[in-house]
Amino acid sequence: MRITACRKEHFNAAHRLYRPDWDEAKNEEIFGLCNNPNFHGHNYDLVVKVTGEIDPETGYLIDLKILKDYIKQEVLLPFDHKNLNLDVEEFKNLNPTAENIAVVIWQRLRKVIDKKLDVSVVLYETERNFVEYSGE
Numbered sequence: 331m332r333i334t335a336c337r338k339e340h341f342n343a344a345h346r347l348y349r350p351d352w353d354e355a356k357n358e359e360i361f362g363l364c365n366n367p368n369f370h371g372h373n374y375d376l377v378v379k380v381t382g383e384i385d386p387e388t389g390y391l392i393d394l395k396i397l398k399d400y401i402k403q404e405v406l407l408p409f410d411h412k413n414l415n416l417d418v419e420e421f422k423n424l425n426p427t428a429e430n431i432a433v434v435i436w437q438r439l440r441k442v443i444d445k446k447l448d449v450s451v452v453l454y455e456t457e458r459n460f461v462e463y464s465g466e
Contacts, residue, residue: 334381335391339401341410344371345426369413375454378439382447392447404438428455432463440465
């Protein structure tokens, strides 16, 4: 019997969508306002989904307090109120699009969550724009 447990969190971060190998005109054409050289920010909502079998001894899929701690350590502390381009190592050479942010969050969480459990992240950049990544 497989089940999914979810944890929702929120963080704020600034970023700039930009490729240094493109000229300013192409960056402006592709990324528009998101290419602002002074950066811009989002109030991100994050849903982390963990799927697997319920432990017959505890009745838990995963202790949600432990999941909360993992998200705090791997996502909130390094990302919240940060400039993703400047402050987060993974984005030094990776454009911090919503897609890439979701993949990086998944990679960080995948390292600490038990491998017998499946992990998926849903990242809302706005109320209407969101991405989901499950490592596939």
